[in-house]
Amino acid sequence: MSAAPLRQTRQRVAVAETLAAAAGFSTAQQVHERLVARGERVALATVYRHLQALAESGLADVLRTPDGQVAYRCCAHGQRHHHHLVCRRCGHTVEVEFGTFESIVEELAARHGFAEVTHELELFGICPRCSAG
Amino acid sequence: MSAAPLRQTRQRVAVAETLAAAAGFSTAQQVHERLVARGERVALATVYRHLQALAESGLADVLRTPDGQVAYRCCAHGQRHHHHLVCRRCGHTVEVEFGTFESIVEELAARHGFAEVTHELELFGICPRCSAG
DNA sequence: ATACCTGCAAAAGCTTTGCACCTAC
DNA sequence: GTAGGTGCAAAGCTTTTGCAGGTAT
Numbered sequence: 001m002s003a004a005p006l007r008q009t010r011q012r013v014a015v016a017e018t019l020a021a022a023a024g025f026s027t028a029q030q031v032h033e034r035l036v037a038r039g040e041r042v043a044l045a046t047v048y049r050h051l052q053a054l055a056e057s058g059l060a061d062v063l064r065t066p067d068g069q070v071a072y073r074c075c076a077h078g079q080r081h082h083h084h085l086v087c088r089r090c091g092h093t094v095e096v097e098f099g100t101f102e103s104i105v106e107e108l109a110a111r112h113g114f115a116e117v118t119h120e121l122e123l124f125g126i127c128p129r130c131s132a133g
Numbered sequence: 134m135s136a137a138p139l140r141q142t143r144q145r146v147a148v149a150e151t152l153a154a155a156a157g158f159s160t161a162q163q164v165h166e167r168l169v170a171r172g173e174r175v176a177l178a179t180v181y182r183h184l185q186a187l188a189e190s191g192l193a194d195v196l197r198t199p200d201g202q203v204a205y206r207c208c209a210h211g212q213r214h215h216h217h218l219v220c221r222r223c224g225h226t227v228e229v230e231f232g233t234f235e236s237i238v239e240e241l242a243a244r245h246g247f248a249e250v251t252h253e254l255e256l257f258g259i260c261p262r263c264s265a266g
Numbered sequence: 267a268t269a270c271c272t273g274c275a276a277a278a279g280c281t282t283t284g285c286a287c288c289t290a291c
Numbered sequence: 292g293t294a295g296g297t298g299c300a301a302a303g304c305t306t307t308t309g310c311a312g313g314t315a316t
Contacts, residue, residue: 006295007290007291007295008290008291009295027280028280029280042297042298044281045282045298045299048281049282049296049297064197064201068197068280068305068306069280069281112261113261128245128247128248140269140270140271140316141316142271142315144272161306175272175273176272176274177306178308179271181305181306181307182271182272182307201304201305202304202305203305203306
């Protein structure tokens, strides 16, 4: 019934470390590229599997890039739901929390009688660094 | 330089009508299905092309479903940016506008020095009708 | 007549899956 | 020793694209 225990493999560690080291969001492909560049040999399919696992266990955030890829980001904060401001150019990410917004969503869902409402807010822009360059 | 004039074809009308008739968001595949069911013969590729065109010209909203498909919805409101509360089960959609939110986003982007910020808020839940059933 | 549009089919991505082998426990 | 993990390759999906023929204007 409970989930099977996860094994500590070279690949699992490598994927988790690579994701953790990244500043913003990374796609499976990007994580794989970095691993290869680092000299680690990990199959792309394995990267996909680990990223999914990380997301499911709540250790990573998931979002979809505007062009449809799935991107993951190591999630330092525990349970706290938060949003992101992502630079379209360099991927630099600012983590954002604003209670005001959360409560607006709740109030809104209630007003329309919607249940089990999940919300995902994506903000894409150009960060100050890229604007300057 | 300017866009070529759009021709009034059977397919264009059929796709636009089908999208307009739908209550919530529709994917290209769904629109195509409905067309076929209605007896219209339109190629899937053509549906994709028209939906993209509708979105580009601002006549349709675009969003990505949680599983990665692109969904479109006929957009009655002109320029006004708005968001949606979408039923995960039946697709029933409520159009939502809340100025408070828009200003929060602007203030937030400014605070972090981000430029050209676009935002998309997706709310998925179970609508009252489906909850009752 | 001439752009533009359509259909078909193939290609292109990203992601998932099947299966035999491997390895942490 | 065994259950879970991995690699490889193939399949699955949605979406895009090339091209020859069709059609509004």
